[in-house]
Amino acid sequence: MLPIIEVNNLTKRYKNADTNAVDGISFTVKSGEFFTLLGPNGAGKTTTISILTTTLSPTSGTACIAGHDIVSSASAVRRQAGIIFQKPSLDLNLTAEENVRFHAILYGLYPFRPAYMLMPRAYKQQVQQLAAILGIEKEIFKPIRTFSGGMKRKLEIIRSLIHRPKVLFLDEPTTGLDPISRRNLWEYLRQVRAESDTTIFLTTHYLEEAEEADTICIINHGKIISYGPPAQVKADLVEAYLLLDAADREQLRAELAGLGLPFTETPRFKVSLNGHSAQQVIKGINTPLTVLQTHTPTLEDAYLAIVEEHDRS
Secondary structure, three states: OOOOEEEEEEEEOOOOOOOOOEEEEEEEEOOOOEEEEEOOOOOOHHHHHHHHOOOOOOOEEEEEEOOEEOOOOHHHHHHHEEEEOOOOOOOOOOEHHHHHHHHHHHOOOOOOOOOHHHOOHHHHHHHHHHHHHOOOOOOOOOEHHHOOHHHHHHHHHHHHHOOOOOEEEEEOOOOOOOHHHHHHHHHHHHHHHHHHOOEEEEEOOOHHHHOOOOEEEEEEOOEEEEEEOHHHHHHHHOOOEEEEEOOOHHHHHHHHHHHOOOEEEOOOEEEEOOOOOHHHHHHOOOOOOOEEEEEOOOHHHHHHHHHHHHHHO
16 A cells, blocks of 8 residues: 655755755655654644645655655645644634635535525535534534634644545644543544544644654754654653662662663662663562662653754764
């Protein structure tokens, strides 16, 4: 099966810039995959997503969405993609439903109708279903300017899904949302992905949102510096370890040495697991412990370690 997204040596340099904003990156995304692009501010995330959604032209390199080239077949790419931008792109002078309707008409899904009541039944059912799922069915005919930030985000999701895209691009989709709205948004996105096999392409500053990704791609200064499943990204650069201590430190030191696992005293005993489970290590210790702490690397730990290492090199 061909990848739903295929990027080869993609490069973007802005006019009068000294360096490339995106510097020869290559990656693929499978159909139905949850793919996350991470990186510090200015790393090239938004530039990459802008190129892939045809709102920005690349300097060199190629990219295809659902088999369509982003430059030569931009219209076909846009029909396959839904986009939620980092900054809201709603028309505040329209109602929520009018924003959705004009989006559907621009995509050629339905002929133009000046009022909701004149639209085809299929459109009405689709809007009502999406609005109900996101909990804004009572507000769908109200002006956008009366909406909270969370409600605007939900409407942008409805608008981006109305043409049933194969790929949904999310550029910092939960920025500014309260925790409940963030949770509801992700619950719905999981549902969409499960029911429609929609590919999710996410950029985010909330690293916990990326923990469920199938693949993580970390970029910095326009270059890919880490790529793979979350577990692999974490394991490559951040170690899992135990922090131990005991009243009889000499006996504990001898037992740890006997287990053959590397450890340091900082001042507690920091024991690298090296692929062993914490339970395996603890079962091999008879010394009564006064301290027992496990450290399992998080994606945030790995992300910070990777970016800091790249900046030093």
